[in-house]
Amino acid sequence: MSETYLVFAEHRGGKLRQVTLEALQAAAVAADDGGVRIAAVLIGHNAGALAEALAGYPVSDIHVIEDASLEHYNPEAYLHALAELCGAVRPVAVFLGHTALGRDLAPALAARLKAGQLSDVIAVERSGDETVFTRPLYAGKAFEKKVFRGTPWIVTVRPNNIPPAAVGGLATANVAKHDYTAPSSLRTIVKDVVRQTSGKVDLTEAKIVVSGGRGVKSSDGFKPLEELAELLGGAVGASRGACDAGYCDYALQIGQTGKVVTPEIYIACGISGAIQHLAGMSQSRIIIAINKDPEAPIFKVADYGIVGDLFEVVPLLTEEFRKALA
Known part of the structure; x- marks a missing residue:
């Protein structure tokens, strides 16, 4: 059975975020055409509407977790949904954007899966049989290269550093919808979000x-x-x-x-x-x-x-x- 790399497809305002495509490219480089399946997960209310757009990129499987209660980001709810999917799919690696949402979700997911984590990755390359990740240190004054010695991995990708994945998806990409049931331990419910933005561009x-x-x-x-x-x-x-x-x-x-x-x-x-x-x-x-x-x-x-x-x-x-x- 082939391994799976899972990409958390972050979206906003009914559109995929650019960093999602960059995370897809990071996963593709890490996979190195080695028979690894690249899957993506969409979470949110009406998230399935983005499956067609995502299918235009190199993904084998698209998992959709859709529920009205997931319209706004809730750390506990999103962690529960993503962890449940990881339990079913058992990905070797999970890639997320190094955004406010990704920075919040990644360490919690790593703790839940007992996985290793690398944050703020700016480059991915293959060296022999290993995947090498580069990240900045000391406010960008130095850089370190890291490899994982075990699985699973949790990786967050800094926006605007890795080229986005090119359009050219698989015609046979599978779209699977998953039921979501809020956990009884859920302590918070997000009713509404008031946004104050700097303009049209993130x-x-x-x-x-x-x-x-x-x-x-x-x-x-x-x-x-x-x-x-x-x-x-x-x-x-x-x-x-x-x-x-x-x-x-x-x-x-x-x-x-x-x-x-x-x-x-x-x-x-x-x-x-x-x-x-x-x-x-x-x-x-x-x-x-x-x-x-x-x-x-x-x-x-x-x-x-x-x-x-x-x-x-x-x-x-x-x-x-x-x-x-x-």
């Missing part, structure tokens, strides 16, 4: 991020950044200093105690570059810094630096990009 998955620090001076100071981000199809982020000052919501915070982002382009506006902030964005492909202080630490990690007032520079950039895109 911050952790955005290819372009425009971030503001204390230099934006007020909540209105974020408006030029929001305009630039919207024009480029990106997301708006912030330093802890800007959040602490009340200029924006903490949902936008990037850094050691906030979100970790690895976009193609990171534009830091009025951000000094404290080590805590660098921990959340230093792995960005291209870093552009805009700051009035030529001695600001952010310039040491920036690929391109602009010494100037962000309220003059950002509108000029927006105008030039608008002309170029037109």
Whole structure:
């Protein structure tokens, strides 16, 4: 009987999240065409509607756990549903996105399955008969390579680091629906979720991020950044200093105690570059810094630096990009 790698297919707003496709690719690399079946699991209310979209990718089996009580993420309920499926499927490995949901669910699942866990993986490669996982340490100052010595594995994949799986699924992908019964030990019930978002693009998955620090001076100071981000199809982020000052919501915070982002382009506006902030964005492909202080630490990690007032520079950039895109 062939082994199975299970991918937790995270979705939001009726669409698969980008990190789900990246987790599928990580599983495919780990499988190395060695006869391993790659399966995916969809959990949620009306989750089955996404099975067809998921079938367009290289998966052999799609498991759907659908129930009205699973409409909103509940740690206990989702853990119970996923653990029950793992008991039936017995996967050798489970891959999840290193998102707020994945970070919450993965360690609990690892404890339930008595499995080894690796978090925040940014690369997967094969070396002989082993699968080697790379993850950052010390806020990205160093990297370690790890291999599992036993099974099962639990792996979370950092968004925007592993290429997404390409379309080209198996015509014979099996879709199996599973019944869900809430456990009697369930202590919490999520009635509703109030979301405060930074825009149309998810911050952790955005290819372009425009971030503001204390230099934006007020909540209105974020408006030029929001305009630039919207024009480029990106997301708006912030330093802890800007959040602490009340200029924006903490949902936008990037850094050691906030979100970790690895976009193609990171534009830091009025951000000094404290080590805590660098921990959340230093792995960005291209870093552009805009700051009035030529001695600001952010310039040491920036690929391109602009010494100037962000309220003059950002509108000029927006105008030039608008002309170029037109």
